[in-house]
Every structure is written in structure tokens, then in C-alpha cells.
Amino acid sequence: MYDLKIKDLSFSYKNDNRLILKDININVKEGEFVCLLGQSGCGKSTFLRLLTGLETSNTGTILLGDKPINSAGLDRGVVFQDYGLFPWMTAGENIMLALKQKYPNEDKKKLKNLAIDTMKSVGLDESIYRKLPKELSGGMKQRCAIAQAFSINPPILLMDEPFGALDAVTRALLQDLLLELWSKDNLKKTVFFVTHDVDEALLLASRIIVFGQSPSSIIYECYIPPNKRPTRENQFENPEILQLRNNLILQINKDVASRIEA
Ligand SMILES: Nc1ncnc2c1ncn2[C@@H]1O[C@H](COP(=O)(O)OP(=O)(O)OP(=O)(O)O)[C@@H](O)[C@H]1O
Numbered sequence: 001m002y003d004l005k006i007k008d009l010s011f012s013y014k015n016d017n018r019l020i021l022k023d024i025n026i027n028v029k030e031g032e033f034v035c036l037l038g039q040s041g042c043g044k045s046t047f048l049r050l051l052t053g054l055e056t057s058n059t060g061t062i063l064l065g066d067k068p069i070n071s072a073g074l075d076r077g078v079v080f081q082d083y084g085l086f087p088w089m090t091a092g093e094n095i096m097l098a099l100k101q102k103y104p105n106e107d108k109k110k111l112k113n114l115a116i117d118t119m120k121s122v123g124l125d126e127s128i129y130r131k132l133p134k135e136l137s138g139g140m141k142q143r144c145a146i147a148q149a150f151s152i153n154p155p156i157l158l159m160d161e162p163f164g165a166l167d168a169v170t171r172a173l174l175q176d177l178l179l180e181l182w183s184k185d186n187l188k189k190t191v192f193f194v195t196h197d198v199d200e201a202l203l204l205a206s207r208i209i210v211f212g213q214s215p216s217s218i219i220y221e222c223y224i225p226p227n228k229r230p231t232r233e234n235q236f237e238n239p240e241i242l243q244l245r246n247n248l249i250l251q252i253n254k255d256v257a258s259r260i261e262a
């Protein structure tokens with residue numbers, strides 16, 4: 001039902017003729033945890049925006065199930081790179097906005113409790129509920145955006161460098177929380193997760209996709225099957241994961257070097 005089929009996708013922004021994405025073809029099955037890697041500016045956020053439906057492709061198709069994606073939907077929870085919180089609403093109101101859309105007939109008090117519980121699960125104090133985004137640190141805003149996406153418990157999560165502004169301890173905590181959320185239901189969520197951190201990708205992903213420099217297409221991809229998944233403890237001792245790590249770094253560096261030479 002939530003399989004994604006991306007076929008011959010190319011994209012350029014309307015105000016700029018430059019091709020950003022070129023001939024992207026991917027099929028992603030429900031339940032895959034896809035990490036996207038690639039140099040800054042190659043088009044990872046653009047690709048995620050196409051999956052949210054906030055941008056539409058020039059050519060090619062993106063099908064979710066058998067329907068084209070052409071608008072935002074509650075089946076996709078989004079954590080934007082710039083947090084995506086409305087600045088005139090408090091942190092709590094931002095989360096409530098998503099919850100009220102998802103559960104329009106639910107008692108408001110119940111929803112508020114759910115919002116506060118989700119905020120607590122990402123390490124935010126209840127007092128943050130009444131604060132405006134401008135009164136929060138980058139990491140707090142990021143956690144609010146994550147709480148907003150988690151609170152509606154969508155089958156698909158689109159996350160753009162969601163842990164980039166966090167300290168190492170909070171980051172590890174939220175990585176674990178995300179993995180728990182991903183694997184707790186019988187039918188796993190589908191996650192698209194952009195990161196610059198190869199080790200984070202290896203810890204989280206069931207599949208890693210590397211985008212090349214623009215116009216960007218997929219230059220490398222690999223799978224990490226369930227029985228080969230590393231843990232935080234053995235990640236840097238596991239020979240197969242270390243081999244994958246070297247390969248990923250090599251591919252990314254090769255892509256950068258080819259641009260410098262060109
Ligand atoms: N709204 C826009 N209008 C025109 N060009 C844009 C727009 N947003 C992004 N771009 C351009 O598209 C290209 C890809 O940008 P994008 O933000 O997708 O890269 P990214 O891979 O997410 O980079 P980073 O890792 O730095 O976040 C860049 O050249 C950028 O300048």
C-alpha cells in the first residue's frame with residue numbers, strides 16, 4: 001500500500017533552468033529505512049521535497065501505492081532541515097496543529113497530553129510547550145519538529161538531517177527512539193533519512209543511497225540485511241560494516257574529486 005515507485009524523475013526549480021535531479025529511478029518497499037548521502041548542494045533536500053509533494057517533478061513519476069504524489073499528506077511525517085515550525089505558534093501549538101489534522105474529532109485535552117508525551121519522549125521539558133520557536137535553541141527546535149512528525153505516527157517519515165543540531169548524547173537517544181519507532185509495528189514504517197554522517201547511515205539504514213553532484217543521480221547504493229545490522233557497540237568492529245563504510249566514503253570522495261578535476 002505504501003510502496004514508492006520513482007521512475008525517470010528529473011527536476012529543476014521554476015526560477016532556475018539548472019537541472020538538479022536527473023533520471024532517478026528507485027523502488028522502495030514499505031518498511032525500508034533509506035538513508036540518503038551526498039555532497040552538500042547535490043539535491044537531497046530537493047528530492048525529499050518532491051516526496052512531500054511540496055514540489056512536483058518536471059518529468060517522471062512518483063507513485064505512492066498506485067497514486068501519484070502531488071500534495072502533502074498525513075501519511076507522510078516530515079522533519080525539514082530548517083525545522084519547518086511556524087514562528088508565530090508556540091512549540092506545543094505547532095505539534096497540536098498536526099495532531100488536530102490527523103485526529104479532527106479527538107478530545108483536545110487528549111491531544112495535548114499526546115503532544116506533551118511526545119515532546120518528553122524526545123527529551124523536551126513540558127515548559128517548552130508554551131515557548132515560541134525563536135525562544136528555543138537549534139537543538140530544541142529540531143526536537144520539536146521531530147516530535148511533530150512522530151506524534152502523528154505516519155507510515156512514512158521524511159527526515160532531512162533531523163539530528164544535525166543535536167549533541168552526541170541526545171543524538172544517540174533519538175537515533176534509538178527512531179529505530180524503536182521504525183521497528184515496533186509489525187508493518188514497519190518507511191523512512192527516508194538524509195544525513196552527512198556515514199556512520200549514522202550505517203547504524204540506521206536498511207538501504208543506503210548516494211546521490212552524485214548535480215545534476216544529481218544515484219551513484220551508489222547498498223543494502224544492510226536484517227541479520228547484518230550493526231549495533232552501536234559493534235559498529236566499528238564489524239568487518240562487513242567497516243568494508244561498507246570504506247566503500248561509501250570512497251564513492252563519495254571519488255564523486256567530489258571528479259567535480260574538482262572537471
Ligand atoms: N527554492 C529553490 N530555488 C532554486 N534553487 C534551489 C532552491 N532550493 C534549492 N535550490 C538549489 O538546488 C540545489 C540542490 O539543493 P538542495 O537543498 O536540494 O541540496 P542538499 O543536497 O540538500 O544540500 P545540503 O546537504 O547542503 O542540505 C542547490 O544548487 C540549490 O542552490
Ligand SMILES: [Mg+2]
Pocket residue numbers: 044045046081160
Ligand atoms: Mg539539504
